[in-house]
Amino acid sequence: MKDRIKKVLLPMFVLLFVIQIWSGIAHVVDSFPTPTATYIAAFGGLDEDGYEVQGVLEDPFYIENQDDKGLFWQVLESLKRVFKGFALAIIVGVPIGLLIGMSKNAQYAFDPFIQIFKPVSPLAWLPLLLFIFQDIDMTAMSTIFITSIWPIIINTSLGVKSVNQDYMNVAKVLQFSPLEKVTKIILPVAVPFIFTGMRLSLGIAWLVIVAAEMLTGGIGIGFWIWDEYNNLNYHNIIIGIIIVGLVGYMLDLIMGKIADFFDYRKKGRA
Amino acid sequence: METVEKKFLSLKDIEKRFKIPSKDDYIAVTDVNLEIKENEIISIIGHSGCGKSTLLNMISGLDSQTSGDILLENTHILGPGPERAVVFQNHSLLPWLTVYQNIEMAVKKVMPELSKNELKERVEKFVSMVNLDHAKDKLPDEISGGMKQRVGIARALSIKPKVLLMDEPFGALDSLTRANLQEHLMRIQQKVKNTVIIITHDVDEAVLLSDRVIMMTNGPEATIGEILEVNLEHPRDRVALQNDPEYIRCREAILSFLYSKYAKEDE
Incomplete structure (x- = not known):
C-alpha cells in the first residue's frame, strides 16, 4: 500500500521539476510555448490576449473535411x-x-x-x-x-x-x-x-x-x-x-x- | 523335434563406439549379451561412465548401437516406440499441461481408438494408481519432485508398454521420497506385472526391486561383469529384509563387485 502511494506521489515531484525547467526554457527561448499556453492549447481557455481558445483535446472527434479531422482520427x-x-x-x-x-x-x-x-x-x-x-x-x-x-x-x-x-x-x-x-x-x-x-x-x-x-x-x-x-x-x-x-x-x-x-x-x- | 524357445527381450553382441576426430574410436560398451524374460525386473548397476544409460538408450531406441542386435519378441528395435516406455530421470513432464493432461496426451496418441469415456477412464485409472487424484489438475511446477516422478511412471505405464525403461528414476530425489517411490513401484508391480529395466547406482534399490542385478564393469569398453539372482519373494518389505540372509548376501555381492573388484579411484 505504501509503495502504491509512492508510485503516484514520486512521479508528481518529477513532473513539477520538469514543468519548472520547461518554464525556464520558455522564458529564454523566443516563442517557445509555456506550460500554461500548452495546457490551454490542449484543453481550451483564454489565451494571453484574452481570446477564447478551442483546445485540440476538447473535441478530438470532429471532422471538418477529408484533411481536417480531430486528434482521435x-x-x-x-x-x-x-x-x-x-x-x-x-x-x-x-x-x-x-x-x-x-x-x-x-x-x-x-x-x-x-x-x-x-x-x-x-x-x-x-x-x-x-x-x-x-x-x-x-x-x-x-x-x-x-x-x-x-x-x-x-x-x-x-x-x-x-x-x-x-x-x-x-x-x-x-x-x-x-x-x-x-x-x-x-x-x-x-x-x-x-x-x-x-x-x-x-x-x-x-x-x-x-x-x-x-x-x-x-x-x-x-x-x-x-x-x-x-x-x-x-x-x-x-x-x-x-x-x-x-x-x-x-x-x-x-x-x-x-x-x-x-x-x-x-x-x-x- | 526341437522346441524354439520364446525369447522376450534379447541383447546380442552389443557394442557402442563414439567417433573422436583424429583419435581411435571411444568404445563405450562392448560385448553385451543379455536375455530378459517377460515380467522380470532387472537392475543395471555400475559406476558412472560404465555406459548403463547408453545401454538403456539403445533399448529405448533413442540411441543406436554401433553393432549387435536388440530384439523385442523377435523383432529388431530400430527406433523409439511406445511399447518401450521410458521414465526419464528428470521426469520430463510437459510444464504447460496438468498432471491429467500429461497422461492424456500419451494415451490419446498411443490408443487413438479409445472413445472419449474410455480415454477419461484410462487416464483416471493411472492417476489413481500413483495416488494423485487430488493433484490431477495441477501443473508440474505446483507439485513436488516425488509427485512429478509418479506422474512420469503413470504416463509410461498408461500406454501399456511391453517394457518399462527407467533411467535412474529416483536419482534426483531425497532418500525418504526415494523409498516412498520404490514402495509405489513395488505396489504397482504387484497389481500389473511389467517387464522393467531400472538403471541405478543405489545398491539397496537394486536388491529391493529386482529379480536380477546386472553389474557393469567400468568404461571404456564396459561390459557385463556379473549377473546376480535375487531369490526373494515378492512383495518385499524393506524393514524385514534388513536381516534376511539372502538380502545380505546380495548386498555384499554387489558391494564387493563395485568397491573391490571394480573400484573406481577417481570418484
Missing part, C-alpha cells in the same frame, strides 16, 4: 497503419523464425541477412519504398513491416531453440509426427518468446509510424505533428509528443497482458 489512422504492418510482420516473421529455430541450415542461410538488415533505420527504407509503392498507406505499412519483423524472427527462433531435448525424447517415444512435434511441443514452448518478440516489434512499429507519416504526409499523428510545426503551433507539437508516448505506453501494456495470457509459466500462479 489522426491517432486512429496511425494505429491502422501500424497494425497492418505489424500483422504482416507476424504472418511472415513467425514461420521464418520457426524454420530458423528448427533447422541449422535455415539458420546459416538467413542469419547474415538478418544481421545486416536489422540495424537499418526506417528512414533509410522510406524513400525506396515510397518510390516503389507511390502510396502513403502502402509505404508506411511496408516500412513498419520491414523494420519490425526482425525481433519476431529472432525471438521465435530463440523460443524454438529453447525446447528441452527431454521433451523431444518424450515426443520420439510417443512417435509424434513432425506436425505433432510442432503443435504439441515446440509451439507451447516458443509462444512466450514469440510474444516477447511481438511486443518489441509493436514498440518499433509505433516509433516508425511517426517518422514515416512525417515524410509521406496525409492524415495521421506523425503528419499532424509536422503540420503543426509548419503552422508555427509549437504547443501542439508538445501535445503530440505526449499523445504518441501515451498511446505507445498503452500498446505495450496491452501487448504485455496478451503475452502473459499465453505464457504457461504465468498460469495457475495467481
